[in-house]
Amino acid sequence: MPAPGFAIEAAAAAERLPLADGELLLWRRIDLGRDPDELMRRLIADCDWRQERIKVYGKSYLQPRLSAWYGDRGYRYSGIRLEPTPWTATLAALKRRIEELTATDYNSVLLNYYRDHNDSMGMHADDERDLGARPAIASLSLGAEREFRLQHRSRKDLPTVRMPLPSASLLLMRGDTQRYWKHGIARQRARCGARLNLTFRKIVDVGAPGRRS
């Protein structure tokens, strides 16, 4: 755990973004101790990437991106069971860095590799029971800037929040964010290069599967 003084200082470097019924903190560019592009290339080369099949309303689809799961615990969503994979040295070092910045502990990371503008992630909430009631999820982006969207789950009067996430940015979603909001990355018309996103999470219990397309 970081010393309390450090945690306060680090949190102060983050911007608290206004969000009804949730909490978002954004570090626009964190110091990763290495070049973000070089780190992205290393992770693309070293991680155990898969293109998972998921079932949505009984139909099977290939997810429009690649993913990899590392951590101390397995994870289940949309009928997929992700087995625990031991931390690599690079991922363990990143986890420690992000734990210091966000003053929160994590025990797993989901990596998503958007190969180009056609890859996407459907709107979803990370509200699986395994993550607990008010999960803190720290999302590190590397590579091409993509637009992250949030939509309130019941208040249709609230506009969609659109947030470009540049390389080396860190977004912390916590409090009631998963309970009241969905988020995702839309496929886009404008061509772009590869993007990696790493969401650090804490699995607390094995529960019911959630859904993400």
Ligand SMILES: O=C(O)CCC(=O)C(=O)O
């Ligand atoms: O790629 C992103 O920014 C979002 C990733 C995400 O929502 C997830 O892994 O659950």
Ligand SMILES: [Mn+2]
């Ligand atoms: Mn998510």
